[in-house]
Amino acid sequence: METETAASTNVIELGRLYQGPFQIEQDNGWYTIFMTTPSSEPIRNPGMGLIAYAWEENGPSLNARNGLETIEEHVEQLAKLPYVDVLYIRCDWRHVQTEAGSLNLHPIWETTLRAAEKHGLRVAFRIQLSSPNPQPQRLAMPDFLIGQVPLVNIGRFPGHDYDYLEPRYDHPAFQAAFQELNELLAARFDGDPRIEFVDLMMYGFWGEGHTNDLKNPFPDYATAEHTFMRMTRQQIERWKHTPLAVNTQPDISQTGNRIVREYAMNEACWVRTDSIVLDEPEQIEAIANRSPWTAAVIEDGYYRHFKLSSLAFDTANIDVIANSMLHALDIGGNYWGLWTEAAAIADYHERYPAGIETLRRRLGYRLRPSWIWQRKRFGTDELVVALANDGVSGVPGTLWLEAADPEGTVKLRGKLDKGSPIPGKVSLASMILPQDWHGKEIRLALQLEVKPGVCKPVQWACAQPTEPDGSLAIRLKDHSDTNWRCGV
Structure with missing residues (x-):
């Protein structure tokens, strides 16, 4: 489903994101494009x-x-x-x-x-x-x-x-x-x-x-x-x-x-x-x-x-x-x-x-994308995000993962299973990206749905810097790059 926001952003609602297993039955190339480590700083988020x-x-x-x-x-x-x-x-x-x-x-x-x-x-x-x-x-x-x-x-x-x-x-x-x-x-x-x-x-x-x-x-x-x-x-x-x-x-x-x-x-x-x-x-x-x-x-x-x-x-x-x-x-x-x-x-x-x-x-939950993989699939790219929870509690509601182009004209949005990721664990989720996104910088953000239809922004809890709006800037690999991994 696609919706238009007041800011003319084309929001593509993906519903429940695919959450595994992540096998390589089609291996046209993959790469670990981003990693984060835990932040030691206090984070202010809803639900904690x-x-x-x-x-x-x-x-x-x-x-x-x-x-x-x-x-x-x-x-x-x-x-x-x-x-x-x-x-x-x-x-x-x-x-x-x-x-x-x-x-x-x-x-x-x-x-x-x-x-x-x-x-x-x-x-x-x-x-x-x-x-x-x-x-x-x-x-x-x-x-x-x-x-x-x-x-x-x-x-x-x-x-x-x-x-x-x-x-x-x-x-x-x-x-x-x-x-x-x-x-x-x-x-x-x-x-x-x-x-x-x-x-x-x-x-x-x-x-x-x-x-x-x-x-x-x-x-x-x-x-x-x-x-x-x-x-x-x-x-x-x-x-x-x-x-x-x-x-x-x-x-x-x-x-x-x-x-x-x-x-x-x-x-x-x-x-x-x-x-x-x-x-x-x-x-x-x-x-x-x-x-x-x-x-x-x-x-x-x-x-x-x-x-x-x-x-x-x-x-x-x-x-x-x-x-x-x-x-x-x-x-x-x-x-x-x-x-x-x-x-x-x-x-x-x-x-x-x-x-x-x-x-x-x-206290509470502390989320970050521990690993982010880019995989060539279906004629475009699949983004696989491993979300780690370094806090002591689960996510109090349903977490929505958002990926947007830097201009904010297109946004993909999908949800994880309720309460995920649980503390001390990693939850993987993926989304298929638009064909023209490879090689571009995208923005990754989170929202917490505390009640049906009520979503609030969530700050990342990683040591790596975020953008002024709280998102993480991720540079996707271009398909012409020569160092894609294939096989193991």
């Missing part, structure tokens, strides 16, 4: 990176909470950190809606979106339907639903002098309000190019899928599972253009979280965990053995304030923060959360740079 929190379950930075800096100053300081790729908002339902029928976004949203645009960052978010943090003074649920949605006393923690309340998620008033919330959020943010991913709205404390050791508010397990499966389906069916991430928390509260997780992963949702060291084996197993096209978002909140005075070191002299973040690599992480404290993060990085710098160079 370091995340700074404009707002977490307790609010913005400690200084902003204490009135020592404005929200704008707090977010700007985070966005200026050179190793931050994504700004993240984790707020209560009450922070995005104060009345039925419309979104009423807290000022942190506009501040974060502006900072992301200014610094070339992306934005992700989670809306908490429930949180223990504002209780007992108020709930995460907006005030206009108080009196409409029944509340259930689920008990108290030892040493506390108050009980926690959870809404009856299955109540018609809650379900109607949730359906409206999901629709309003998707209408506003689904497909917004600034939005990297959205966490699924799930059961319980912080939307993690649990209420700790306290009971759940449902009359029975079946009601809980059916309720959250319905809410999960609503979100997956509505968000067509922006990836959703499901929490891998075990079903300790018996509300169907394990069923939700399996369903969401089968529907191409990404995964996340809100801890990495004190994680149950079930979560580590689920993330480490996920499908290669599934991104993993990882954080650990125990040391979120980056207090240097309280750092502990192990027998290898690795500090506890670095020890935590480096474990994200062991399960093929795509993202790591840096939390809210810009100055403290910067101080930590200056004094102990190894952890963050290691993540910048290994």
Whole structure:
């Protein structure tokens, strides 16, 4: 299929590229025309990176909470950190809606979106339907639903002098309000190019899928599972253009979280965990053995304030923060959360740079054309590209390989199998080139399809220089060259 773009480029859509085996049943000549080696520099690409929190379950930075800096100053300081790729908002339902029928976004949203645009960052978010943090003074649920949605006393923690309340998620008033919330959020943010991913709205404390050791508010397990499966389906069916991430928390509260997780992963949702060291084996197993096209978002909140005075070191002299973040690599992480404290993060990085710098160079996927062969075939040329992945995760979606003439008048475009190439491996793919391309310089580029029809450019992670537009310039051999290989 051929299509015309606004820039008068003839785009030839090849669909799935041929990916082997690459035998030599027709050997009119071949040559290895290009090779690359891994880059040691950080690469910023979609589907991976370091995340700074404009707002977490307790609010913005400690200084902003204490009135020592404005929200704008707090977010700007985070966005200026050179190793931050994504700004993240984790707020209560009450922070995005104060009345039925419309979104009423807290000022942190506009501040974060502006900072992301200014610094070339992306934005992700989670809306908490429930949180223990504002209780007992108020709930995460907006005030206009108080009196409409029944509340259930689920008990108290030892040493506390108050009980926690959870809404009856299955109540018609809650379900109607949730359906409206999901629709309003998707209408506003689904497909917004600034939005990297959205966490699924799930059961319980912080939307993690649990209420700790306290009971759940449902009359029975079946009601809980059916309720959250319905809410999960609503979100997956509505968000067509922006990836959703499901929490891998075990079903300790018996509300169907394990069923939700399996369903969401089968529907191409990404995964996340809100801890990495004190994680149950079930979560580590689920993330480490996920499908290669599934991104993993990882954080650990125990040391979120980056207090240097309280750092502990192990027998290898690795500090506890670095020890935590480096474990994200062991399960093929795509993202790591840096939390809210810009100055403290910067101080930590200056004094102990190894952890963050290691993540910048290994986290996620890192792609390059390790070998490129040109073969004379079918009266023209075949380009065979061996794509290497030097990162720790698979490609979170479908990778599209593009080859264009330097003038940009003709572009060939085809896709690899979903998730390829996997980390530490090489995937080969080929395309048949136009007859008049031999001897010319062409440009090789990548795009990542994160959702059907949603493609984003990918930067090569090779030591060899790229063009200003991020492509690699490859000189094809002329058919009149005398050093073509034939046979072995």
